[in-house]
Amino acid sequence: MQVSALAELVLLRTTIPGPALRPGSVVVARVVEKGLLSLAGARVAASLPEDVRTGDVLKLRVKELAPDRIVLQIVPDPPPAMTAAVALPGGATARILDDEEVAGGAAAGRAVVLRYDSPTLGRLDIHLTTAGATVHATEGPPAQAARAAAGDLATALNAPVAVVGRRSALDARA
Secondary structure (H helix, E strand, C coil): CEEEECCCHHHHHHHCCCCCCCCCCEEEEEEEECCEEEECCEEEEEECCCCCCCCCEEEEEEEEECCCCEEEEECCCCCCCCCCCEECHHHCEEEEEECCCCHHHCCCCCCEEEEEEECCCEEEEEEEECCEEEEEEECCHHHHHHHHHHHHHHHHHCCCEEEEEECCCCCCCC
16 A cells, blocks of 8 residues: 655755654655644645545655655554463463553663563463563562572573563452
């Protein structure tokens, strides 16, 4: 699917912050109305595919630059991450999650998150990044057990491991 933005290249270069557009660069635009994009705050006339609707946000790759037009190609969104639970021995289950599913997307940088539901330790979320791992466990015996095993995990990963205790979701004290 291609989108042709019909605008003067000089106008786009002065209204888009950062480096000038060049083939291969990716920009984000919002469809203001049929035939009109909002690109870096500038309204740009465009010929759009039929399935594009007002309000759509498009990630676009610059395919061609010419004095009278810019040809952009819609970059498709990646497929959603698989989150199917895998049964493990002893009644435990594990799932791999997108880092935005955990902690509302508040993770710094990208992470792979392994959610391990253990009948003994409860839920453990293991955030793996290029910098190391962070294990989130319920405070008390589960977090203590995770801290005791953190050295083994750090050795296996050849990276630092931190254990963060969290309060149980239910506090039934009277």
